[in-house]
Amino acid sequence: xxxxxxxxxxxxxxxxxxxxxxxxxxxxxxxxxxxxxxxxxxxxxxxxxxxxxxxxxxxxxxxxxxxxxxxxxxxxxxxxxxxxxxxxxxxxxxxxxxxxxxxxxxxxxxxxxxxxxxxxxxxxxxxxxxxxxxxxxxxxxxxxxxxxxxxxxxxxxxxxxxxxxxxxxxxxxxxxxxxxxxxxxxxxxxxxxxxxxxxxxxxxxxxxxxxxxxxxxxxxxxxxxxxxxxxxxxxxxxxxxxxxxxxxxxxxxxxxxxxxxxxxxxxxxxxxxxxxxxxxxxxxxxxxxxxxxxxxxxxxxxxxxxxxxxxxxxxxxxxxxxxxxxxxxxxxxxxxxxxxxxxxxxxxxxxxxxxxxxxxxxxxxxxxxxxxxxxxxxxxxx
Amino acid sequence: xxxxxxxxxxxxxxxxxxxxxxxxxxxxxxxxxxxxxxxxxxxxxxxxxxxxxxxxxxxxxxxxxxxxxxxxxxxxxxxxxxxxxxxxxxxxxxxxxxxxxxxxxxxxxxxxxxxxxxxxxxxxxxxxxxxxxxxxxxxxxxxxxxxxxxxxxxxxxxxxxxxxxxxxxxxxxxxxxxxxxxxxxxxxxxxxxxxxxxxxxxxxxxxxxxxxxxxxxxxxxxxxxxxxxxxxxxxxxxxxxxxxxxxxxxxxxxxxxxxxxxxxxxxxxxxxxxxxxxxxxxxxxxxxxxxxxxxxxxxxxxxxxxxxxxxxxxxxxxxxxxxxxxxxxxxxxxxxxxxxxxxxxxxxxxxxxxxxxxxxxxxxxxxxxxxxxxxxxxxxxx
Numbered sequence: 001x002x003x004x005x006x007x008x009x010x011x012x013x014x015x016x017x018x019x020x021x022x023x024x025x026x027x028x029x030x031x032x033x034x035x036x037x038x039x040x041x042x043x044x045x046x047x048x049x050x051x052x053x054x055x056x057x058x059x060x061x062x063x064x065x066x067x068x069x070x071x072x073x074x075x076x077x078x079x080x081x082x083x084x085x086x087x088x089x090x091x092x093x094x095x096x097x098x099x100x101x102x103x104x105x106x107x108x109x110x111x112x113x114x115x116x117x118x119x120x121x122x123x124x125x126x127x128x129x130x131x132x133x134x135x136x137x138x139x140x141x142x143x144x145x146x147x148x149x150x151x152x153x154x155x156x157x158x159x160x161x162x163x164x165x166x167x168x169x170x171x172x173x174x175x176x177x178x179x180x181x182x183x184x185x186x187x188x189x190x191x192x193x194x195x196x197x198x199x200x201x202x203x204x205x206x207x208x209x210x211x212x213x214x215x216x217x218x219x220x221x222x223x224x225x226x227x228x229x230x231x232x233x234x235x236x237x238x239x240x241x242x243x244x245x246x247x248x249x250x251x252x253x254x255x256x257x258x259x260x261x262x263x264x265x266x267x268x269x270x271x272x273x274x275x276x277x278x279x280x281x282x283x284x285x286x287x288x289x290x291x292x293x294x295x296x297x298x299x300x301x302x303x304x305x306x307x308x309x310x311x312x313x314x315x316x317x318x319x320x321x322x323x324x325x326x327x328x329x330x331x332x333x334x335x336x337x338x339x340x341x342x343x344x345x346x347x348x349x350x351x352x353x354x355x356x357x358x359x360x361x362x363x364x365x366x367x368x369x370x371x372x373x374x375x376x377x378x379x380x381x382x
Numbered sequence: 383x384x385x386x387x388x389x390x391x392x393x394x395x396x397x398x399x400x401x402x403x404x405x406x407x408x409x410x411x412x413x414x415x416x417x418x419x420x421x422x423x424x425x426x427x428x429x430x431x432x433x434x435x436x437x438x439x440x441x442x443x444x445x446x447x448x449x450x451x452x453x454x455x456x457x458x459x460x461x462x463x464x465x466x467x468x469x470x471x472x473x474x475x476x477x478x479x480x481x482x483x484x485x486x487x488x489x490x491x492x493x494x495x496x497x498x499x500x501x502x503x504x505x506x507x508x509x510x511x512x513x514x515x516x517x518x519x520x521x522x523x524x525x526x527x528x529x530x531x532x533x534x535x536x537x538x539x540x541x542x543x544x545x546x547x548x549x550x551x552x553x554x555x556x557x558x559x560x561x562x563x564x565x566x567x568x569x570x571x572x573x574x575x576x577x578x579x580x581x582x583x584x585x586x587x588x589x590x591x592x593x594x595x596x597x598x599x600x601x602x603x604x605x606x607x608x609x610x611x612x613x614x615x616x617x618x619x620x621x622x623x624x625x626x627x628x629x630x631x632x633x634x635x636x637x638x639x640x641x642x643x644x645x646x647x648x649x650x651x652x653x654x655x656x657x658x659x660x661x662x663x664x665x666x667x668x669x670x671x672x673x674x675x676x677x678x679x680x681x682x683x684x685x686x687x688x689x690x691x692x693x694x695x696x697x698x699x700x701x702x703x704x705x706x707x708x709x710x711x712x713x714x715x716x717x718x719x720x721x722x723x724x725x726x727x728x729x730x731x732x733x734x735x736x737x738x739x740x741x742x743x744x745x746x747x748x749x750x751x752x753x754x755x756x757x758x759x760x761x762x763x764x
Binding site for chain 2: 040041043044045072075077078079109111112215286287290293294296298299300301303304306307308309310311313315316328331332369370371373374375376377378
């Protein structure tokens, strides 16, 4: 998949990831971009998140995004802040830009200083192989992801939107260990993009939950450089949401150790906020996630999760279905357990819930909880 | 372990648990008890919780607690309410008590109607074997627990406090799938007991987290019948907290699939509430729990969890130690990773955190997250 017009990328293996895979990458726009950003709500947010938030408040355009994977540069104190600033300076020097035009993003293990000699040496090799292949970027930002994540849409005027994301552990509604970057050659006013971006993030990336943890580093950002001309704002925003939704589902499906995607659709909620919260709470239940792994239609765990979701519901009318089969409607319904279990042996398991408390809807995505999750996370640093 | 004076118990295998183990049990006091109760905050609380809460508000004494295990009688609608009332009626008829003098508690799978014929038949056999063995009660209330949980203290005046608890999945701060019942033959004013009970519950049972889920059924209750005479209230309440703390640690250590106890001690917090919330958030982190299982001193996950704990902290001074070894003090500290990993191969792993934001303290308990947890919960109903 090619990046939109006017964007180029490059990646190198700087030696940050022990695997020797590409771990330092940049996307540069030929011209300044309008952009929008959303960062983790963690009180221990990493230096890159804090710096991008400052840039965002400054309202000035950006030209480039530099990402390293394999080291989150989080909980690294003042040295970490200095190293993060150095990332932007190295990128600026390499590409002849201002440091203020550059965003930074780091992902990986927390609490280790960035190996700045390797990073610096990596920058020296970065500019020699410019490319438009979005896959290069998608692969370089991976950590425990099992596959690169890319999505695209083309607008009626020919402008393109290309997004790339990474997961996959420590993912939770409040912008967890997740990157999602979207690039477009459409021309869209920065105000329009920024007004819509938080809502789109709430309905897409923040509706993904893998393990209830919230990362110090995660962020979503959209960059538009206008190289393919003006687009209809409504069409653009709808396509942007589709790209981000597709990426969100990819992240959930590739949760650490996951064997299937868990989708929770809530309707009949008193508000969209409550619908999303209920859907996320159910999708994040460790007990339900374990049951989904075991193809066990244990809908009681849906009720238990809803009970702590802080969302209005009418228990006497509440409806739950699994893979389209009604299992609860104010009381347990009879159903063919082996048949429903068989239906759950699918790539995607869908729970539909009607709270019977209003008319708002929301959807969230997670994955099953497996022995693989435990193995991956028991062995991450040692 | 014998129950305190004036209490007797009996248990039968009524056929609610598929295993054929004891699953219906009662504790009866010779005389009316002063009592205190705390139930789940779940909006989908089971009939037994709702009924006990009503009894609690009525302020009248109780004489008996009847418990069934193997079926939570939750999400069972109006029939479930009727069946729960029938539990109290059957107990009242069997022991010649008023239904209002009886509390009920059900635990097990959610969303299945109680097999009332078996329950009724079980009551017929219950009164034939009265006993003072608290172990009978402790075993009958177990579900996925691997061992019965009992603790006791004797006051200077000879009065005794005996507590029994059950876990072990779906356990979380807000009174999750957990029962904790404490019986004493001390004479204590109900007002004194009820004034202190919520704080004791907050510092003990609500500081236990196993998987982030909150059950529809969980509850803690204390019963004092005065059979051994008046006790010093302060001495009594201190001993009660010790018993409940010991039970809380037992529940955490016996979390589903757990191989070790995870203890998180927080100091330097702005308030006790913040200290407890920070401790619980860290103890409940799926990523940290996986790391503890793997003997991995990945303290970065402590920082990540603190970041979403909604507790004041001074990141530049924040201190973290693992098994007594300082690993972070505003910045990563050098330490011998294999040596710390070796120290983590213990029955209890302790993280100590100083938030440097005040002088309040709090402690929480959890367990490691293992492949065993996933296996148990993937196969619970099918």
